[in-house]
Amino acid sequence: MHNTPNCELTSFERLNRDCFCLSLDPAALAAALDAELGSPSLSQLVRDRCPYLFAAQPVFVARPPLERMARVVQAIEAVVGLPAYREQVLAGAPAIARDGAGGAQGVFFGYDFHLDQDRLGLIEINTNAGGAMLNAVLARAQRSCCQAVQAMVPSRGAVTTFEQRLVDMFRREWRLAGHSRPLASIAIVDEAPQQQYLYPEFLLFRQLFERHGLQAIVVDPSELACRHGRLWHGELAIDVVYNRVTDFYLDLPANAVLRHAWLEQAAVLTPHxxxxxxxxxxxxxxxxxxxxxLRALGVADDDRQVLLANVPRTEVVDEAHGDRLWAARRNLFFKPAAGFGSRAAYRGDKLTRRVWLEIMTGAYVAQALVPPGERVIANKEGLQSMKFDLRAYAYAGDVQWVAARVYQGQTTNFRQPGSGFAPVYTTVDGSGRGMCEPDVEHASYVFLLDEAGDVHALPHVLYVALARGQALAPMLADQTLRLADWYVRLRADGVPGAVVNETYGFVRFDREGRFKLEAAPGDAAWPTPEEHRRMQELLFSIDLEPNGA
Structure with a gap:
């Protein structure tokens, strides 16, 4: 079993650390993917090309950090809307950013955050963030293969609404560019799209657009041409380009047709x-x-305070401050100003002198280090600690969806078992009660006690899943543990107030981790005084004297 949780951790941090009993059934997920994609060949493509596209287990996040993330997005949108900001930034930007067609705002901004206990930090903003449709499919799949957490995951209605908002977003981009007739066609464009890691998502978008009556294609820029003031793919006139290329200023010769379309308004390019x-x-x-x-730009006080509290201190690297930054490097993260996908990004404590010279001669920023979140997962080798960040997909300052990215190493990647996009669960606290049910008067809190005297909090929703046979606990295979079930009266604010009843018994896990309750003779399952004190600490999050009750 995992080590005893620290009583200073929040219920959500405990879930990320100790909740490994419940994971998606791969076979059920595959079946759900087949049904969603409409073709077994597409789901096979996901499995073959992107084996670590979906993380093994979910990530738990409380509501307050998510609300702060949304507030950061709104504050940045307010700053970008200031004429003084736009004038200052665009004056130093490449000419194409100043000279191109106006109107469209840009779809699929990704605001990436690290969450370290209560410390939230905006790590970067992406203007062509991938994964939105993959997370929608993942949400649908979870509804069909994991009944035990239905109260925690988005409903089918929420996913359908999200997908509708995505289509509406592209239609709004079309209107913002000054067009009155209905949007008719979209080209999803990337360099060699069939070779891209997220090519399956391009196919999902094509299907989404087609379901909503739009003609949609997935193409390389070389397959497009500008003529008669329009962008064309063969005989199909393209209204909107969903731009997935990472040549952000369209400098490469291969993207000349997109550059021309942007400058001459031959199509609506988004993002741009x-x-x-x-x-x-x-x-x-x-x-x-x-x-x-921020003060010099005239940013409103509340927006300024939100940004200063949640955007880690960042500065442009230059020779004048090189010695100071090198000395402080262990608390900094260095990344190229125009980079993406964690390419050429470095933790300061991993830097060599050779890499440092490259940073000093390149266009880099140094950002105060905010550790990522931690998610413990279970696999065949045992428990494994993974990192996670949170991505808020946003449009026009409005957060549309939040997903987690689980990974190992110093930068985000989906290359190791257990990594990938993960759903964010936020509707329950550590007891399994819905946060939206403040009028509930009682709740059940469950603990597992092992032979070493360690106490492990078990979220009630997971206890129910195990008892119903809807989840396995392979890490507890072939073990017999004592189980404590405390019935607790809640205060008006939903916080545990007093223990009403305590029930103890044994639970047996078979070789596959299946759960079976067993009767306890006499007081054999009762906790020791120290175990009882530990359960109180976990329940009430306070330090009690060893003999306290």
């Missing part, structure tokens, strides 16, 4: 170079985290 200059260039983080710069 101007959006990248205003939001995603990492030098903007230096401005968002600088009190003096």
């Amino acid at each position: 170079p101007r959006a990248h200059a205003l939001y995603a260039d990492k030098r903007r983080l230096a401005l968002f985290s600088n009190d003096g710069a």
Whole structure:
């Protein structure tokens, strides 16, 4: 079993650390993917090309950090809307960001955050963030293969609404560009799209658009041409380009047709170079985290305070401050100003002198280090600690969806078992009660006690799943443990108030981790005084004297 949780951790941190009993059934997930994609060949493509696209287990996050994330997105949108900000930023941006067609705002901004206990930090902003449709499919799959957590995951209605909002977003981009007739066609464009890691998502988007009556294609820029003031794919006139290329300012010859379409308004390009200059260039983080710069721009006090509290201090690396930054490097993270996907990004404590010279001669920013969250997962080798960040998909300052990315190493990647996109569960606390049910008067809290005297909190929703045979606990295979079930009266604010009843018994896990309750003779399952004290600490999150009750 995992080590005893620290009583200073929140219920959600305990879930991320100790909840490994419940995971998705791979066979059920595959069946759900087949049904969603409409073709077994597409789900097979996901399994073959992207074996670690979906994380093994969910991530738990409380509501307050999610609300703060949404507030950060709103504050940045307010700053970007200031004429003084736009004038200052675009004056130093490539000409294409100033000269291109206006109107469209840019779809699928991804605001990436680290969450370390109560410390939230905006790590970067992406203007062509991938994964939104994959997370929608994942949410649908979970509803069909994991009944035990139905109260925790988005409903089918919520997923359908999200997908509708995505289509509406593209239609709004079309209207913002000045067009009155209905949107008719969308080209999903990337360089060699069939070779891209997220190619399955391109196919999902194509299907989504087609379900809503739009003609949709997935193409390389070389398959497009500009003529007669329009962008064409063969005989199909393209209204909107969903731009997935990472040549953000369209400098490469291979993207010349997109550059022409943007400059000549031959099609609506979204996201576009101007959006990248205003939001995603990492030098903007230096401005968002600088009190003096925000004041000089006339940023409202409440927006300024939100940004200073949640955007880690960032500065542009230059030779004048090189010695100071090198000395402070262990508390910094270095990343290229125009980079993406964690390419050429480095933790300061991992830097060599050779890499440091490359940083000093390149366009880099140094950002105060905010550790990522931690998610403990269970696999065949045992328990494994993974990292996670949170991605808020947003449009026009409005958060549309939040997902987690689980990974190992110093930067985000989906290359190891257990990594990938993960759903964010936030509707229950550590007891399994819904946060939206403040009028509930009682709740059941469950603990497992092992032979070493360690106490392990077991969220009630997971206890129910195990008891119903809807989940396995392979890490507890072939073990017999004592089980404590405390019936607790709640205060008006939903916080545990007093223990009403305590029940003890034994639970046996078979070789596959199946759960079976067993009767306890006499007082054989009762806790020791120290175990009882530990359960009280976990329940009430206070330090009690060893003999306290």
